[in-house]
């Protein structure tokens with residue numbers, strides 16, 4: 001049975017205060033997530049209906065882990081608890097209310113790649129050049145507006161709004177219209193549309209308030225305004241919300257998260273009981289001392305005192321290497337050595353600020369035949385071959401999906417020229433029909449060459465055939481494989497790159513996606529392609545490659561939030577990486593960078609390495625690097641500088657190497673004589 005004696009007194013208080021708003025604001029590793037899991041289990045043991053409990057986590061991965069923990073603590077009723085991310089919850093709610101939302105039952109979700117393609121299309125419509133204006137930034141402005149519940153983007157007078165606001169204000173309504181026309185939603189809609197539905201309909205609010213009587217939210221510091229609204233609508237006057245979080249770990253400000261949500265919790269949920277947790281159970285004393293010292297420098301924060309009883313442990317190691325290859329080799333050798341001492345691969349994590357830093361580590365691990373899992377970019381779902389195949393599949397379930405159609409109508413090339421496509425496109429707009437419908441009626445399109453019309457007809461026939469096959473109750477994975485074969489996607493992706501190896505990787509990626517579909521089809525009694533695509537769109541936000549499993553973890557600091565590893569290597573501890581220089585013209589937020597460093601340091605349980613290099617090759621140039629300012633904040637007694645000499649090859653190898661060099665020299669000299 002559930003044993004609450006494994007919790008400390010404030011944790012227990014947070015678990016047992018089941019009615020009314022509760023906020024647990026506490027530092028890293030203090031057991032906040034543990035409180036959530038125990039609180040859910042406690043509710044169930046008390047006899048609360050599992051279906052009335054909603055636990056919200058930050059990623060799908062975290063949701064999966066939470067489900068397992070709850071099931072382990074509470075037994076079978078645990079599986080009926082609604083554990084999800086805000087986005088999956090919003091998706092579920094929209095599916096329930098799809099008629100009210102004027103959406104088809106299984107509507108499509110535009111993922112980040114689709115959104116970008118759509119923004120670019122809308123930019124072209126208003127004659128804005130996407131080479132002059134970065135579509136990412138336009139999309140970010142649109143996303144921000146949607147999260148704030150705005151229907152339009154105001155361009156302030158007297159030059160206050162910048163050019164991007166101007167572009168975004170023009171693009172926004174078109175973008176929204178195009179989404180509506182495709183009967184699709186984007187990620188922001190998954191929150192914004194449920195908020196809008198609930199906001200205008202009290203009966204609907206009452207329905208969900210009746211269903212969900214206990215709400216729990218992990219990582220509350222990274223919620224945005226729309227998510228807060230959604231939470232308020234579902235909580236209603238009962239306000240049974242238990243939020244846990246740490247303002248020091250707010251790292252999604254750049255994506256519109258509002259740390260104010262946690263700092264002003266009491267204002268949104270009056271009468272909240274605030275509980276502080278101060279004991280850290282995750283890290284050793286030295287690691288914690290470093291974390292505390294780094295975060296202490298941020299001015300605007302709620303002061304927190306974190307302590308540990310687990311003893312000082314080993315000092316944090318700060319290692320300076322010559323170049324990035326040395327850094328990667330150092331990490332690989334350390335891991336290999338500790339692995340030989342009996343640690344499993346899964347104990348190790350390599351964390352970095354930017355995905356761009358991962359390459360040398362991947363290479364070193366590959367060379368050493370060390371298993372690793374790369375989370376994130378170049379994201380699986382950003383790969384062009386993956387997007388091509390997904391576009392085919394999406395089109396097969398939703399013919400209105402103009403974005404997917406535009407992507408693959410000529411991939412692989414089937415001789416439908418741009419001019420012909422433009423004619424069809426113009427005609428579609430004039431006739432107010434979807435692009436696919438226009439293609440079907442190509443013979444009606446004026447001035448369309450006969451050849452083009454025939455090729456279009458061939459394409460339409462293939463898609464329609466597969467639309468029908470997917471609609472039948474059959475083996476969807478097999479149908480998908482048939483489609484790939486029929487359009488000859490393998491040949492196409494192989495031919496699209498120069499090297500055989502790159503071609504093979506593309507084929508692997510397609511296979512990975514098909515296998516993932518197969519796995520889904522096997523696990524579900526009534527598999528459905530549209531449902532799988534929806535889930536995939538949500539999963540793609542976690543930046544997970546579905547085909548990977550087990551090994552050393554390689555991930556960004558952002559992705560590492562909430563996780564813990566016995567041994568952590570925080571690499572690239574240099575200025576312009578950590579703190580990061582502003583990306584894509586955005587000003588950097590030094591406080592947020594410091595919080596990222598704090599998140600990174602606090603992932604380590606037993607051993608922590610902070611590594612940096614003296615020079616890095618950037619665009620073919622060797623550039624000197626400055627140590628991260630955060631390294632200056634580490635307390636003297638808690639860390640040690642590891643001598644890079646320790647990295648030098650062992651004496652016998654050096655001797656052998658020298659011998660080889662001498663032999664080569666002698667041979668050269670001999671040859672030139």
Ligand SMILES: Nc1ncnc2c1ncn2[C@@H]1O[C@H](COP(=O)(O)OP(=O)(O)OP(=O)(O)O)[C@@H](O)[C@H]1O
Pocket residue numbers: 006007008011026027028029030031032033034035246249280281282561562563564602
């Ligand atoms: N009372 C406790 N007794 C023993 N171990 C605990 C206790 N509370 C938490 N832990 C352990 O400490 C570690 C950190 O807990 P948890 O992940 O819940 O912290 P957190 O506050 O959510 O951290 P983060 O801020 O990084 O999300 C976990 O391994 C957890 O099992």
Ligand SMILES: [Mg+2]
Pocket residue numbers: 032033034218562
């Ligand atoms: Mg946590």
